[in-house]
Amino acid sequence: MNQKNYWIPIIISILAGACIGLTVLLIQEKQKISDSSYATPVKKATPSVVNIYTQVIQQKGFNDSGKAKHSINLGSGVIATKDGFILTNHHVIQNAQSIVIALHDDRRIEAKLIGSDPSTDLAVLKIELSNLPNIQMGNSAKVSVGDKILAIGNPFGIGQTVTAGIISAKGRNSIGLNTYENFLQTDAAINPGNSGGALVNLRGELIGISSAIYSSTGGSQGIGFATPIDDALDVMSDIIKHGEVVRGYLGMDAQKITQSLAENLLLPTNHGLLVSDITKESPAEKAGIEVGDIILEINDTPSEDPFQIRHLIASLKPGTHISLVGIRGQQSYQTSIMLERQPTMQRISH
Template sequence: MKKFFSLLIVSALGGALSLGSYVLFFDDEPVYLEETPSIPDYTPVNFESVPGSSMADFSEAANESIHAVVHVKNMAITRNPFSNSRTGIALQGTGSGVIISPDGYIVTNNHVIQNASEIQVTLNNNESYMAKVIGTDPKTDIALLKIDAEDLDYLPFGDSNNTRIGEWVLAVGNPFNLTSTVTAGIISAKSRDLGMDSNISSFIQTDAAINPGNSGGALVNIHGELIGINTAITSQTGSYVGYAFAVPSNNARKIVEDILEFGDVQQGILGIRGVQASRLPAEMEINITEGVYVDYVEQGSGAHKAGIQKGDIINRIDNVNIRKFSDLKGYIDSKRPNDVVEVQVLRGNDEKVLDVKLTKYETYQIKAIGLEVTNANPEDLKRNKVDHGVKITRGLTPQMQNESLAGTLITAIDNIPVKNIDDVKRVMSGRDPSDPISVTFIAPNGEKQKYVWR
């Protein structure tokens, strides 16, 4: 805990981040790309359609899409350091967005508009509007904007579950500040887990060219339906080299609907912990390579009530085959609490089909200490020999992420016992933010420690 204690006196790192797109390295944390100050050089190329193939003509889908994709500018207000008066507007970064309704609702990536003082949206016809943030979900990197306009061209949501590997797709956005750009490719993979600190672990992978500035733009099928929100690339240069990733439309649509209906994202869970069957140790002698092995079933969860047991292998949910864990998480993330899903499990040599009612996954971010918590279950409390507490799910800052505190319990804040996240909310909302905050931790070994943030 020495490393943890040292972090308590280190001030938060600041820095200006360009908000155009991600660059990902498979073994590193994702970082933001800086917008290039000039357009890169071109080499002219010609595209010859495949003889006898009508699939090579994307003009109809492009025409339907290009008017529904907007240029998003993240603006920051500059102020006089002496008088704190407003002196002007500075451009922090740019990206793309997708109009999803004729009255001006726009989906984009959260990182495109993060920390913006003002957001300017420019349509394909060069009309500009100031946008209002309706809601954001940083975990999934989705944000919902609204502009005051009517009768806009928009993209209908397609069903990302029905997309197929090898299917033609278009990426529409504003790379390198080049407005209204369309690139073509195929779906290279589905349910791609990039290991990001994100709730989305089920990206659509495409080889359509996506570059800085494409973030928040549309991935569409040949029918002009929105099947993904372009979000990330993997590259050691910062530009497209063949791999790009989009949040599936079913996930994005669910997030948007949650924001509009509830004000935040409603996350349903099965109530299990699992591991990909292909990653099980050889000594377990399970000769199955596809599916999710159930390692733990939470008491009182939908999975527990439906009869799912430790040792079951989940290989199908509703009409979706489950080959790996990202298949399962990607599908469940498109559902809400109280939705009922049909789960097919392999138990020994028998297949069973069980109806599972999803339960709500509730978390709360204690931003003052850079940690997210959820309610602890009875097993968590018993294991740590306490009768109350909340469980840390993840760190919100790089410093706290490095401490690997997930699973550690918090039993008190400012010496006030906390039994659930509602208690945490009450304590945090009732305290003076300028006062030091003390937190009592119960480490996995049962050791109680208290730390103070000043």
């Protein structure tokens, strides 16, 4: 081998090593930038978050001219689809006479209310505009406690604002805000006006719809709640198809049986759900379920958590048959029940 050919592989190895080293340095530098700044996901997500202005006629009170008073309420929303469907909270648009959407690019347009669902505090609006920057959807099932997130909205009407935090908890279901709760909890500052805004991950993907704050003062105190996007998309799909959410209905209230409850009431078991109320003419009553019965299983699933059972029943469509295993006195029984359509604004547990 001559001297010239001898150096060629060495030079190639040196150049390849330099390229790899440079690539690693660039990746590390990019990682440093992403760790110190949320600019990339913010730039990606903010064009899809809108401000919502609603005009509400106050039921009581008149101005000096004898006309009914009007008030302007503020909130936020998220452009969910390219053809203009917007997700927001029910309470943002409740009793609104008119709804105006202000986009990130300063366009303003009146929105049409497609439908709302008070039970989950969600609503769907529609606007007719071209070139809409719909947000990229994430997967809230893959969200973990400790994940960094961003909340984007219009707090206090001062304009679009971004706050940062983490996912503090998942599956919060006994807050008492909605009939059906499965909240993501976050410490990102969520203030009045943020309602209906976006909770996004660091890829700029939507993982939740900001819903409420847990506060005695009305200001952020490090506990905010958002509806997971997986749940919100199910609600949106039903509202677009039917104008409302169609849920299964059983008509039964029950509470979890604990060891102390079982001992105090001399129950034959220390697990399951104790039926505390049956709605008249409901599927539960028609099937012969009685107050005091103990429900052990529904659809072969152990009945331990009333909130999980509530979501299970609500997730099934009217006409679906469920199997139920229970105890009355010392006698066990099994029955099949056909779910009916949940009455409008029904706030029964199941």
